[in-house]
Amino acid sequence: MKYRGSFRIKAVGPYNFDLSYSFYRRSRFETVDRFADRYFRRPLRIDGWPVLVSIPCGDGCLTESIRVDWAAPEGLPRPADLRHRLMSMLYADFDLGDFYGHKLDPVMKRLTRRFIGFRPMLTPDIFEASAWAIIGQQVNLQFAYRLKSRLVSRIDRSFIVDGETYYLFPTAADIASLDYADLREMRFSGRKAEYLIDLARLVAAGDLDLERLKEMEYDRALERLLSIRGLGPWSANYILLRGTGHRDAFPFGDSGINHAVTRLYGLSEKPDIDYLTELSRAWRPYRSLATFYLWKSL
């Protein structure tokens, strides 16, 4: 039985993994993603079993392909379909040329040249992306990471590879089993505790099929998410950005986007919805990519 292996991912169009690596390496309170020794490490849950994937940071240049190492704790089945999962997670299945070649305004065009090869990484679990959206609402990011850290510690889904402990993000069923008071102790607000636990219970009960969102058109997927209490325009779009990998999501109201647009487009005050709607029209149907490039500029 083999418990580790290595393979290469070939992206459609250019890839500079270092740009992604540096983009996501943001907080020392991050507990699921790991950035150390010039490796990005990420625990995945495949058919319910933990697998660790490790991706070496490159030399800062565009690469033809990306090496992915994987390791599973001994005694577990060999993970299936890893390549497919990684293609999606690393955004390698998207042809960046489609975005670069799209008719973009000069500011966005300049960003694509500045960060050529930059691709976002998806959160490989849509529920995790959804939970993170709720956790990140209206609090500074450092605090959001601490909330997540407390949650991940409390529901300990850790496993060990090479003597190092890695933490999977809790499942919907895990969080569904908590009480609001448990989250309040972790310094969630009362509202946030309700949003997160209620969402987890919806998913755990099978009343919300997050995987199915992937196959839905952007508008319909957005509508479905907006119908859930606690998910507004920002959160719903965030889930479609980082979770399902929809290409045309745009998180209206995002403070980072507001800052980036204000600076890059020389505004005197933060843009309103109408301005952003009009501005982002030229980025369609790739507003997700535009969003990540704006964030990257900060």
Add this chain to the structure above:
DNA sequence: GGCCAGGGCATCT
């Protein structure tokens, strides 16, 4: 110390 942070909802005019 005050402002604000990768918002959203309930409650008003």
Add this chain to the structure above:
DNA sequence: AGATGCCATGGC
């Protein structure tokens, strides 16, 4: 419909 208040906490 559109504006306003509120939530809770901590980083800066």
